[in-house]
Amino acid sequence: MKIVMAAAECAPFAKAGGLADVIGALPRELTRLGHEVQVILPKYSLIHERYQKQFAWQEQYLFEFKGEQQYGVYEYEAHGVQFLFLENDAYFERDSIYGPDDAERYAFFSRAVLDFLLRSKKQPDVLHVHDWHTAVMPFLLKEDPQYSGLATHVKTVLTIHNLQFQGNFSKEVFLEQYGMDPGYFEEGHVEWRGQFNSLKTGIVYADKLTTVSPNYRNEILTENYGENLEGLLAERESDLLGILNGIDIDAYNPETDELIAQTFSADNLSGKRANKSAVQKRCGLPEQPDVPLLVMVSRLSGQKGIDVLEQVLPEFLEGDMQFVLLGSGEAQYEEFFQRLEVDYAGKVSVHLGFDEAFAHQLYAGADIFLMPSHFEPCGLSQLISMRYGTIPIANRTGGLRDTVDEYDEAAHSGTGFLSDFKQGVPFERALSKGLSFYYQPEHWNALVQNGMAKDWSWFRSAREYEKLYTSL
Template structure:
């Protein structure tokens, strides 16, 4: 089985979020099942020099984007046993950050065409092309339109995975028609048209052979008006081709016994875990107290992640015996809220604005609880990392959070975390208070942590589902 991944980022080469973790870890798990995966992604300036120095040139060619003709270099490198093909064009990809530019449509249209041209030059064609999120949504479209008659392409099947439906790659119709050199016939209701504009996400949804998203619950949610981001009708039409497969994490990388960022390695010892808490308290200027419950948050500071609920509940939360540590960046209103909270509660709240991978892992290791009150969450990886680091998740029941966190039942002793349904500050506060009450019961808390340690957070089960999907597609 030969599969090509198309993605805008992948760990360990470059990462801004969970997409990179998935694209980095899933190929390694699939390889154990005999699947040969090639990851195709842009050659960003942020890729470590050690990686780019090890690449081998695979060719150079021109890519046409409407009236433009742009250089493209193709480079190959193997990292952690996975073959990467890097699309090289410094004008589009050697910039200060991965995303956030005014020419995003052109950048990722170029990437999509370059992917197809790289495919044209490959001696061994893949059985399946697996595309990830809107940045690659044009690839299934090109496969079935502009490149439909290329020899061998009729045998290639495509999978398109929705990692977050909110981000859709919507651009003006005129711009996309220019970049793709297509007429009005492909911009109808059954094509790329999206409320007068054009959508790269919709291109993937319409033209891929199969669709997946990153949890079973989210697969159902996005077929509703509440969560469907105006694409719920398209998703309902393709419900028979839509599968929810929950993400995993790289359990070799996220291992508190072997993580170099963790001060005191541990597995199931809460006493050793507590030493990491006091070390983090020292590092961030919190009051040093190994017994006080520490709640961690590693997140983008945006409304989707429920920071408005946290803001409403914060005054009451700070009346409880707890400490709070937050790592992330995002909307100015939430950053200001957290700055003010730090000033009001010195020694009890610590915030690091930005992202720091090492600090994130130390927060997972040090925290007793991990808070994720997301308004929606396609899958979420933080709750899985938390469980791996023996940290008890507190989540809202949505998407992958609902699929992976089982609320604790004090009567049966089952459950690996705490959860609430309504997106309200009241329910968030009540659930945190409930978790705090069980934290004071050492036997109950140890039971909850032990339950969490039994959760399989890895990719084995999920990669089995992807493998089965690929085989079904490849055999018709």
């Protein structure tokens, strides 16, 4: 099949979150399965020069978008995947991926992608769009007559990576940016509570819908997690699938990772101890091999359960443990961690921002990874942690429930420890349990081995997407 993916992010070119990791890895696995895959992205000026130097100029096109607009097309091939970057300096010459005028920027991008596909000699079998940024494309494809030549052949899939972000804008945005008949808004096809809702539009019009884990798929059909769209999703339930994300096992491989202090394997964990020492040294913490090192690499938002850590961490830091944070986000949470670093000097090290190499070092050097998320569509950090022999302590929600198995002391089975906020199992209980097993080498080694033995590659997930595409 010929598959085209359109998205706002893609690792390693432009990344703000897990969406980028998916777009960077899934197409490669689909190519390995024998399919022809194109990935279409905005050509952000922030894409590193080492990649831009390798981009090959294709052509420039004029098309209608709020009058006459133009976009240039650049090509880059990697791992058998053809990446196409659409250039327009007015929209993508920025210091950040997202900004205040995103409604117009991604309306332009969506129109430009469809214009490009209309001109292509070989049209795709499947157009796979991701999150609200590109979710309007199935609607345009089916309702705008200029794309009728595409619509008769192309099937569409929309993946919801996080239902919380829906692309809600005014009615005027819909009329001005997309230039479609106001009747669609009045009849409710694209409207939600008086606003134009980009994601709802995709949910209504895409041929199939997916989310990034089976459990999150079930959760978003309920009032607690449905973000006010659970009724609509229930109407499309038969077309909604939960396909678990994977991770790039080449990029996250403790046996070959050049970003960590020393490589290691499940058969020889001495390198993991060396990584722990390197993290402690870098963070100005005492190099104590027998003190549990807890880490968190995360966006700092309410979703991630930072409010839980505000209640829990200070008490645990009174004991014998160390904690390192890498992340940034809401000011109140950044300030909490900064205060924690002052209050528990010598035990806490806080690094605001993001550093890919340092993140790898933390996964490799830590004993425990904290994920007290209130909801988590899939989560990648727990998968990466287990790959590096680091034990996740997480809340039983979304993809965390699908991927972290509670440790069974009798059977020596399981990969981590879980709270369950909905069932009244607090995070401090899970953390206490995890820390107690840390001091029992027989059990801790079983946990490490169990986690490292898991297969979180994209191959399994790609097979499920292949099956979905074939069904269309």
